Amino acid sequence: MDGLHDLGGKEGFGPIAVTEEDPAFQADWEGRMYALSQTVGAEDWTIDWFRYLVELLPPEAYITIPYFEKWCLVALTGLVNSEVATQEEILRAGSTPQSPGQPSPPPQDIDTVLQTVRAKCTDFSRPQERGPAFQIGDAVVTQRHSVPGHTRLPAYARGRHGRVVALHGAHLLPDAVWRGVEAAAPLYTIRFEARELWGPDAVEDDAVMLDLWEPYLLGV
Amino acid sequence: MDGLHDLGGKEGFGPIAVTEEDPAFQADWEGRMYALSQTVGAEDWTIDWFRYLVELLPPEAYITIPYFEKWCLVALTGLVNSEVATQEEILRAGSTPQSPGQPSPPPQDIDTVLQTVRAKCTDFSRPQERGPAFQIGDAVVTQRHSVPGHTRLPAYARGRHGRVVALHGAHLLPDAVWRGVEAAAPLYTIRFEARELWGPDAVEDDAVMLDLWEPYLLGV
Amino acid sequence: MTQNEKRDRAKVAEIHRQLHNHLPPDPALRVKALESLAVERGFVARESLDAWVEAYAERIGPKRGARVVARAWVDPDFHARLLDNASEAIADFGFEGNATGHLKAVENAADLHNLVVCTLCSCYPFSLLGMSPPWYRSAAYRARAVREPRAVLAEFGVDLAADVAVRVWDSTAELRYLVLPQRPAGTEGWAEERLAALVTRNAMIGTARDLSGGIA
Amino acid sequence: MTQNEKRDRAKVAEIHRQLHNHLPPDPALRVKALESLAVERGFVARESLDAWVEAYAERIGPKRGARVVARAWVDPDFHARLLDNASEAIADFGFEGNATGHLKAVENAADLHNLVVCTLCSCYPFSLLGMSPPWYRSAAYRARAVREPRAVLAEFGVDLAADVAVRVWDSTAELRYLVLPQRPAGTEGWAEERLAALVTRNAMIGTARDLSGGIA
Numbered sequence: 001m002d003g004l005h006d007l008g009g010k011e012g013f014g015p016i017a018v019t020e021e022d023p024a025f026q027a028d029w030e031g032r033m034y035a036l037s038q039t040v041g042a043e044d045w046t047i048d049w050f051r052y053l054v055e056l057l058p059p060e061a062y063i064t065i066p067y068f069e070k071w072c073l074v075a076l077t078g079l080v081n082s083e084v085a086t087q088e089e090i091l092r093a094g095s096t097p098q099s100p101g102q103p104s105p106p107p108q109d110i111d112t113v114l115q116t117v118r119a120k121c122t123d124f125s126r127p128q129e130r131g132p133a134f135q136i137g138d139a140v141v142t143q144r145h146s147v148p149g150h151t152r153l154p155a156y157a158r159g160r161h162g163r164v165v166a167l168h169g170a171h172l173l174p175d176a177v178w179r180g181v182e183a184a185a186p187l188y189t190i191r192f193e194a195r196e197l198w199g200p201d202a203v204e205d206d207a208v209m210l211d212l213w214e215p216y217l218l219g220v
Numbered sequence: 221m222d223g224l225h226d227l228g229g230k231e232g233f234g235p236i237a238v239t240e241e242d243p244a245f246q247a248d249w250e251g252r253m254y255a256l257s258q259t260v261g262a263e264d265w266t267i268d269w270f271r272y273l274v275e276l277l278p279p280e281a282y283i284t285i286p287y288f289e290k291w292c293l294v295a296l297t298g299l300v301n302s303e304v305a306t307q308e309e310i311l312r313a314g315s316t317p318q319s320p321g322q323p324s325p326p327p328q329d330i331d332t333v334l335q336t337v338r339a340k341c342t343d344f345s346r347p348q349e350r351g352p353a354f355q356i357g358d359a360v361v362t363q364r365h366s367v368p369g370h371t372r373l374p375a376y377a378r379g380r381h382g383r384v385v386a387l388h389g390a391h392l393l394p395d396a397v398w399r400g401v402e403a404a405a406p407l408y409t410i411r412f413e414a415r416e417l418w419g420p421d422a423v424e425d426d427a428v429m430l431d432l433w434e435p436y437l438l439g440v
Numbered sequence: 441m442t443q444n445e446k447r448d449r450a451k452v453a454e455i456h457r458q459l460h461n462h463l464p465p466d467p468a469l470r471v472k473a474l475e476s477l478a479v480e481r482g483f484v485a486r487e488s489l490d491a492w493v494e495a496y497a498e499r500i501g502p503k504r505g506a507r508v509v510a511r512a513w514v515d516p517d518f519h520a521r522l523l524d525n526a527s528e529a530i531a532d533f534g535f536e537g538n539a540t541g542h543l544k545a546v547e548n549a550a551d552l553h554n555l556v557v558c559t560l561c562s563c564y565p566f567s568l569l570g571m572s573p574p575w576y577r578s579a580a581y582r583a584r585a586v587r588e589p590r591a592v593l594a595e596f597g598v599d600l601a602a603d604v605a606v607r608v609w610d611s612t613a614e615l616r617y618l619v620l621p622q623r624p625a626g627t628e629g630w631a632e633e634r635l636a637a638l639v640t641r642n643a644m645i646g647t648a649r650d651l652s653g654g655i656a
Numbered sequence: 657m658t659q660n661e662k663r664d665r666a667k668v669a670e671i672h673r674q675l676h677n678h679l680p681p682d683p684a685l686r687v688k689a690l691e692s693l694a695v696e697r698g699f700v701a702r703e704s705l706d707a708w709v710e711a712y713a714e715r716i717g718p719k720r721g722a723r724v725v726a727r728a729w730v731d732p733d734f735h736a737r738l739l740d741n742a743s744e745a746i747a748d749f750g751f752e753g754n755a756t757g758h759l760k761a762v763e764n765a766a767d768l769h770n771l772v773v774c775t776l777c778s779c780y781p782f783s784l785l786g787m788s789p790p791w792y793r794s795a796a797y798r799a800r801a802v803r804e805p806r807a808v809l810a811e812f813g814v815d816l817a818a819d820v821a822v823r824v825w826d827s828t829a830e831l832r833y834l835v836l837p838q839r840p841a842g843t844e845g846w847a848e849e850r851l852a853a854l855v856t857r858n859a860m861i862g863t864a865r866d867l868s869g870g871i872a
Contacts, residue, residue: 001665003232004224004283008775008826009803011366012223012279013796014453016811020858024713024787029684034787035708036690038754039700044662047830051777056668059232059579061676063224063283067778067793069683075690076679077671081662085693087671091678093689093696102698113704113711117753117783121743124758124830144379145419146231149665152828154775156802159364159379168758171830179663187829194822198803199365205821208802211829221449228559228610229587233580234669236595240642244497244571249468254571255492256474258538259484264446267614271561276452279795281460287562287577289467295474296463297455301446305477307455311462313473313480322482333488333495337537337567341527344542344614369449372612374559376586388542391614399447407613414606418587425605428586431613 002146002155004059009156009198033068038116040075042082047122048178052150053078126184128170133214134188138164140217142190150178153216156197157208161220162190165209173213186214222366222375224279229376229418253288258336260295262302267342268398272370273298346404348390353434354408358384360437362410370398373436377428380417381440382410385429393433406434501570502641504535505618508568509644510636512545513623523547526618530568537567539616546609547620548649553600555593555646556609556617557585565616569644576645586610596647619644624652717786718857720751721834724784725860726852728761729839739763742834746784753783755832762825763836764865769816771809771862772825772833773801781832785860792861802826812863835860840868 025031053074054062062070079085108116134140144159152174166189176183190212194202245251273294274282282290299305328336354360364379372394386409396403410432414422463470478484508530512519522529526543530536543565546554558564559582564572575581584592589606593599600606609617621643627635638655642648679686694700724746728735738745742759746752759781762770774780775798780788791797800808805822809815816822825833837859843851854871858864 001231002229004230005232006776007795007799008773009222010224010279010795010799011221011803012225012276012282012453013794013799014278014457016791016796016800016808017794018791018812018863019789020856020864022787022789024717025709026790027684029687031709031713032691032705033687034712035705036687036694036700038708039704040690040694049663052663053668053672054777056232056665057672058234058669058676059230060284061672062232063795064280066683067790069686072683072686072690073672073675076675076686077668079693080671080675081668085697087674090675090689090693093692101696104695104698104701105704107701107703108707109703110707110710110715113707114715117711117716118750120754121752121757121783122830147419148421152776154826154828156775168831171758174829187831189831199367201368203806203818203822206805206824207821208824208826210826211831213829226560227579227583228557230579230583231587232669233578233583234673236575236580236584236592237578238596238647239573239575240640240648242571242573244501245493246574247468249471251493251497252475252489253471254496255489256471256478256484258492259488260474260478269447272447273452274561276449277456278453278460281456283579286467287574289470292467292470292474293456293459296459296470297452299477300455300459301452305481307458310459310473310477313476321480324479324482324485325488327485327487328491329487330491330494330499333491334499337495337500338534340538341536341541341567342614372560374610374612376559388615391542394613407615409615423590423602423606426589426608427605428608428610430610431615433613 001055001148001150003055004062005055006155008154030066030068033072037071037075038120040079042079042084044082044180045078046177046180048150048174049180050074050078051174052178055150124171125168126170126172128184128186132167132186132188134164134186134217134219136164136167139220140164140190141220142212143216143218147175149175151175153212154210157192157210157212160192161196162192162210165189165191168211171213173215175213175215188212188214188217190217221275221368221370223275224282225275226375228374250286250288253292257291257295258340260299262299262304264302264400265298266397266400268370268394269400270294270298271394272398275370344392345388346390346392348404348406352387352406352408354384354387354406354437354439356384356387359440360384360410361440362432363436363438367395369395371395373432374430376417377412377430377432380412382412382416382430385409385411388431391433393435395433395435408432408434408437410437496571500567502644503636504533504567505565505569505641505644506636506639507533507632508535508618509620509639510632512620513635514632522620535568539564539566540568542615543568543618544615545618545620546607548622550622551604552607553593553598553604553646553649554607554609554617554619555585555589556611556619557582558611559583559586560612563611563616565618568618569641573641573645593647593649596642598647598649600649619646621649621651624650624655626652626655712787716783718860719852720749720783721781721785721857721860722852722855723749723848724751724834725836725855726848728836729851730848738836751784755780755782756784758831759784759834760831761834761836762823764838766838767820768823769809769814769820769862769865770823770825770833770835771801771805772827772835773798774827775799775802776828779827779832781834784834785857789857789861809863809865812858814863814865816865835862837865837867840866840871842868842871
């Protein structure tokens, strides 16, 4: 979808709030939220469905609320959408303390958590059903139009010429996975010259590298 | 500039809040603001400078604050930038009542206002220095890249093929006027097929018509 | 100081941020700050502001456009002049003014529907139609009207047949657009004033189409 | 109910709007609502949440990445393995995990600087570098890093010479990127641990370049 989340290259933002070091979490609720994101979900959730839920936030919320608050709204909306909880149950949970319901699973200690983090090292690659259409050095051009649903070709790189610099075999395709379909396609790293993306004022030899799936690309 | 104001075609917005009839102003302050917009300004302001000031609002403000509040911030910032008032004077005016300073000009009654509205019928056309590069029926393609400053080629119509359907002589060019330079260029109405803009799912024969200046166009 | 130094993007953005962060958040108070300053500096008398509000609240509004449309329905010569040069034609009524110096009328037909938007701001023919509707200025309308005009029209209750083509006029230059709706059947012989009462604001923007609902 | 019916865009957007409009505005209370629900339903024990927070607050963070960089500086064989397959190389340390299943190391050089961003969300190699910096998730960084990397770098105090080319890695797929900074001169013979103390988080994202400031 052609949403406001697709921020690459947008102008009008102010200076970066530079920091050199930061606590992992800026507030307690951020840490709770991250922990919840690693432990709560529905069976039909995928990383791409989660990202699409973020993209579907009301645009004014997307632009104004903090990062982990987005995660929170996404988790809550996702639970409603997957029929794990109702909207009313969530609004009630927001205003009154909950009575203990189901028994808790056994608590994890930090060593268990550290093991779980390691186990979350997900492999998104899949066997290739056929060879890739492009090889290193090939010139390609990206699709000109956005497509409905979740997709990962940024708007600033639509209809742009680039060159294949790496092949990564087949990876799960976000455009399919978000809607619950497991399909894979060859993934490439494409190099785009800054001048091709931004026009003649950009610096020669500067470049943006993007990992793009084969359906996003056309030969030239 | 490639800003968030450039909303055409963006997805993720909800249903339209449909109304059939509305009061001219939804709140008293809206009416005051419109009246102020017609009576207050600095000598170096133009419509294009005003629009650029709107585009330069902080993106999160642009997306969230009401229409006439944007006009208010723009007027205040514009007065500061044109050195008519300082930031401190404005912040003071926001918190304490002002003492009477300069004498007021003679008040306008409603008939004077209605005459002033008629007199504000501005002609943006200028004599053509040379003939237009394109004629009705010509195929054109728009520039692919955004340009710095204020400009009026929407992002959704960049790098898109269209056809000239009308010529309007030369009109003042926003890309020059915003920075205080009076220059004009031929203005055309260009027809873009919906499928060219949005892809094959759009309805055949639907079209978007845009009034575009010659520097936004290339022959094909 | 040259013009260019006075139009520095980063400087303007910084003033915006300072004012937005430090003014009271209530927009009414922000406007009051501007009004105080304007009056104190002698730019305008408060009574004049009252007169401007009254002019747009009472005298300038969609009834003006409706009169123009009704005249075009009954007077073939005016109809031709309106389509040829709408800015000149509306001067017959004294309706020329703010944002109508380059007005163009676009006419609906059995197989054609016109819709007006401004995706880059919210340009609108103020002196002819008055203040723009809240939805016209909304991000949702600006974003969606060009991409999915039929879905937008459906939300307004306009269900277009597949054989009616849509023209969306994205009025981002200084041309402004007036949709000339179709005269409803069953109004033969009606006087101009009675016809004008049928013409709605939304029909002149293109978010209404069939005006026969006002007959009976 | 099929998967597609469960993934309806308008329905999801409407749930989002309902929750956003009706939950208390304080994000801490919103997260508390989720936590209450999760605990009540038996998804997770509160103690486990404490352990997850502790893991990322105390044990997982940029010091991990710094150890990897230092090893690559002192061990040519590890350096080669890291550039060949960083996911496998960091498993030497047990640092593989969340979002590092397809890790790629990109190495700076005298004439080349690498910078990492994710313009579409804020993808980040969590198990190697910990939580992302606030600025990394900001709209400003996401918008600007790809278009004007040199201006962004200047705000971080990195003034790149004109003969140093910039590669911006916009990590929108499942590959994650670790910038391998240049080893500063004057550190010949330093032990791995001492070198690791020079390596900053920002250097591994690419918003810092010269690490010689830590020497002395």
